[in-house]
Amino acid sequence: MAASATVSQLSHLRNLRVPRHGVVTLYGYGISVNVDRGHLVVKDGIGGERSEGRFARVGHGLRRLVVIGSDGFVSLGALRWLADQDAAFVMLERDGSVLATTGPVRPSDSRLRRAQSLAGQSRAALQITRDLIAKKLTGQERVANDFLRDPHAARIIASARNALGY
Missing domain, CATH: 1.20.5 (Single alpha-helices involved in coiled-coils or other helix-helix interfaces)
Structure with a gap:
């Protein structure tokens, strides 16, 4: 039986989320940010154009995670993972208004x-x-x-x- 020409056979292998200058931006519908086996797992996209990224605790280069939109979920474990890595989390509405932010807490000088x-x-x-x-x-x-x-x-x-x- 032949594989369907419309369904990507490699979709489960795509790791398209590489931090650019330490920033990863997620957008679309059904955004997902959670932790699986110690890795931060992010998923986003629209329709069949979905992407996924996995970040280990070491060598990830992630300094800020930006979520644009309000459809999906972010787990408490993911927020803790980001805090442990001194990475910021920003959630924006599609018009640019800020919905939520977290960031590394450092002693004040x-x-x-x-x-x-x-x-x-x-x-x-x-x-x-x-x-x-x-x-x-x-x-x-x-x-x-x-x-x-x-x-x-x-x-x-x-x-x-x-x-x-x-």
Whole structure:
């Protein structure tokens, strides 16, 4: 008997969830996040286009799990697994509004908080702001040139960056 041409014969072998910069994003219907034999197991997708990922406790590279949608389940064991790994969990509605978040809890460094609060009153704040804006403009210039193929827009962005002295 021949296998059906419409059903993937390898669907149970797909592990399409590889953290990109430490982030895994799940979306679709029937999202599932649970723990099986010490591995975090995530499933998502729409209809027949489903994917699954398994993450061991060691070497997973996961820093943040983002769930977009509210159809499915997340087990308490999965939240504990993420907490044990110092990984954050974020649940967003499809319009981008935040439904739930968790994150690693670390001791607070009072010296850092004090320096951050005083930074706005120093020259350092202005320099940090200029550096961030210059990096953002450099990235936008690259996008305008490389992806949008719009050299006119890239020149306008470059002139704005040059006005900052960069």
